Amino acid sequence: MTDTTTNSQPRSVRRSRPVSSYLLRRPKLRLLSLLALPMTWIIGVYIFSLFLLLITAFWNVDPFTSLVSPGFNLENFSLVLTNPSYIATSVRTLLIALTVTLVCIMFAVPLGIFMAKIARPWLRNTLAVAITLPLWAGYLVKIIAMRLVFTEEGFFNWAMSPIGVRGPGFSVPIVILTLTYLWFPYMALPVYTAIRQIPPNLFDASSDMGAKGFTTVWRVVIPLIVPAMIAGSVFTFSLSLGDYLAARFTGGATQMIGSIIAANINLNPPVAAAYSMVPITFVVIYLMVARRTGSLERM
Amino acid sequence: MAIVGLILLFMYVPLFVLILNSFNESQISGWPIKNFSTKWWAFARNYQPIRDALLNSVLVATGAMIFASILGTLVAFAMKGFNFFGRGTVNILVVLPIALPGVVTGVAFSNTYSNFLTPAGFNIGYFGMIVAHATFCIVMVFNNVFARLRRMNPNLQEASADLGAGLWQTFRLVTFPQFRTSFAAGALLAFALSFDEVVVTIFTAPPGIDTLPLWILKEVGRPNQASVVNVVATVVILLSLIPVYISQRLTRAQEDER
Numbered sequence: 442m443t444d445t446t447t448n449s450q451p452r453s454v455r456r457s458r459p460v461s462s463y464l465l466r467r468p469k470l471r472l473l474s475l476l477a478l479p480m481t482w483i484i485g486v487y488i489f490s491l492f493l494l495l496i497t498a499f500w501n502v503d504p505f506t507s508l509v510s511p512g513f514n515l516e517n518f519s520l521v522l523t524n525p526s527y528i529a530t531s532v533r534t535l536l537i538a539l540t541v542t543l544v545c546i547m548f549a550v551p552l553g554i555f556m557a558k559i560a561r562p563w564l565r566n567t568l569a570v571a572i573t574l575p576l577w578a579g580y581l582v583k584i585i586a587m588r589l590v591f592t593e594e595g596f597f598n599w600a601m602s603p604i605g606v607r608g609p610g611f612s613v614p615i616v617i618l619t620l621t622y623l624w625f626p627y628m629a630l631p632v633y634t635a636i637r638q639i640p641p642n643l644f645d646a647s648s649d650m651g652a653k654g655f656t657t658v659w660r661v662v663i664p665l666i667v668p669a670m671i672a673g674s675v676f677t678f679s680l681s682l683g684d685y686l687a688a689r690f691t692g693g694a695t696q697m698i699g700s701i702i703a704a705n706i707n708l709n710p711p712v713a714a715a716y717s718m719v720p721i722t723f724v725v726i727y728l729m730v731a732r733r734t735g736s737l738e739r740m
Numbered sequence: 741m742a743i744v745g746l747i748l749l750f751m752y753v754p755l756f757v758l759i760l761n762s763f764n765e766s767q768i769s770g771w772p773i774k775n776f777s778t779k780w781w782a783f784a785r786n787y788q789p790i791r792d793a794l795l796n797s798v799l800v801a802t803g804a805m806i807f808a809s810i811l812g813t814l815v816a817f818a819m820k821g822f823n824f825f826g827r828g829t830v831n832i833l834v835v836l837p838i839a840l841p842g843v844v845t846g847v848a849f850s851n852t853y854s855n856f857l858t859p860a861g862f863n864i865g866y867f868g869m870i871v872a873h874a875t876f877c878i879v880m881v882f883n884n885v886f887a888r889l890r891r892m893n894p895n896l897q898e899a900s901a902d903l904g905a906g907l908w909q910t911f912r913l914v915t916f917p918q919f920r921t922s923f924a925a926g927a928l929l930a931f932a933l934s935f936d937e938v939v940v941t942i943f944t945a946p947p948g949i950d951t952l953p954l955w956i957l958k959e960v961g962r963p964n965q966a967s968v969v970n971v972v973a974t975v976v977i978l979l980s981l982i983p984v985y986i987s988q989r990l991t992r993a994q995e996d997e998r
Contacts, residue, residue: 699939706943717848
């Protein structure tokens with residue numbers, strides 16, 4: 442702000458504006474009045490709720506009234522961290538989320554190279570829209586759609602019957618596929634943008650030096666787009682990690698962390714609260730690792 | 741090339757299978773579809789639970805959109821005009837509700853509502869759902885408005901103040917006209933995000949209240965009336981794509997303006 446207000450008031454001002462001129466001279470107060478409402482909302486409602494969730498994780502459920510009663514014990518945490526089925530679910534969820542991320546990368550890189558370097562402009566733009574559009578087509582809708590495709594009497598088994606292939610039925614591979622379907626655009630878009638930014642003469646240089654197409658991709662393209670892949674993986678990883686509806690509708694008996702949290706929230710809120718800390722921890726660790734690589738500034 | 745085709749098939753076949761199944765005459769969805777009919781569309785049109793759910797979805801999304809628009813714009817102005825201590829923290833706070841898993845956000849709200857507010861004699865009910873939705877929608881408005889504010893000429897505001905306009909007058913006559921398209925685009929995205937949301941809704945919807953995604957969720961578990969679900973799902977696709985489409989058009993129109 443320039444320092445106009447210290448001069449005498451311009452003569453053309455007819456009405457005095459006490460509030461405005463007061464605020465104009467006090468940027469801190471202006472900042473405070475801008476941030477007061479949103480920060481009250483986010484901290485007072487959301488962060489406070491997360492904090493209460495953490496508190497609840499130390500409480501227990503009264504076995505007679507089945508009501509939550511305040512207290513302090515670490516039983517819920519020790520249950521979550523030592524019970525074999527809880528550990529198995531945590532590990533399974535972690536592996537599913539990592540696999541989804543890898544599958545997304547494996548699809549996103551060739552797609553990005555094709556769009557950025559091979560496709561003509563009209564095809565490139567069409568593809569960019571085609572990838573973005575399903576992002577908004579509805580989360581639950583996409584899960585239902587995958588359920589229709591891979592159900593026993595569904596599209597996949599019908600389309601594959603001429604060659605005698607049958608789908609695996611609702612199981613972990615279909616959960617991975619559904620999650621890939623849900624979050625793929627989050628990986629595809631940053632990877633495509635990053636590949637577009639690679640100067641074309643790097644490709645020429647690589648082929649002049651005798652590199653074949655695959656070598657160029659592996660030695661030139663991949664190292665340059667690692668930051669974009671990490672940025673995309675933050676979404677594919679953390680969104681997959683917390684998901685449970687994909688597992689519920691396309692996973693058969695597959696359970697993920699979210700399934701157990703959701704099942705417990707009414708029966709035993711403290712256990713649900715304690716188990717919620719597991720995905721939060723995973724996501725925070727992942728974010729911190731990603732931040733150390735310096736990839737998050739690009740998001 | 742083959743991979744690109746495969747990806748597109750993978751992305752669009754499920755959606756088309758779903759949309760076509762909404763015209764499946766049979767009660768049970770499947771493939772191939774033997775007889776097509778619009779009977780489930782006609783049924784859905786007059787089916788009261790679906791109408792109620794649609795109304796709830798629109799109400800919640802509208803409420804969330806209004807709150808998120810105000811809050812997101814305020815944060816965007818603070819982040820743009822000031823370089824203050826804790827700026828990065830504010831940014832993280834805005835993104836956090838959408839970065840953390842939906843089930844965590846949902847459980848956190850549900851826990852606060854049912855284990856703290858209700859015992860304290862305060863039943864938040866329907867409004868709690870709107871509060872939860874607004875919280876994760878803030879980032880949509882913030883992103884859009886902030887991106888626009890960053891490219892705006894700050895001299896115009898100073899000129900306006902120099903000419904004697906008050907803060908509100910400057911905002912109304914100088915600042916707002918410059919970012920109103922981004923504002924509208926962000927608000928529409930917030931609407932679409934809320935309309936489509938289901939996980940947080942599961943935990944924050946009061947008993948007996950369904951939004952459209954929630955209704956689908958309950959209905960998919962049951963074997964009968966599966967084709968009606970596809971009708972509602974198709975409606976959800978359309979109703980979330982329309983705001984996104986308009987928002988894209990607005991953004992593009994704004995880029996042409998400059």
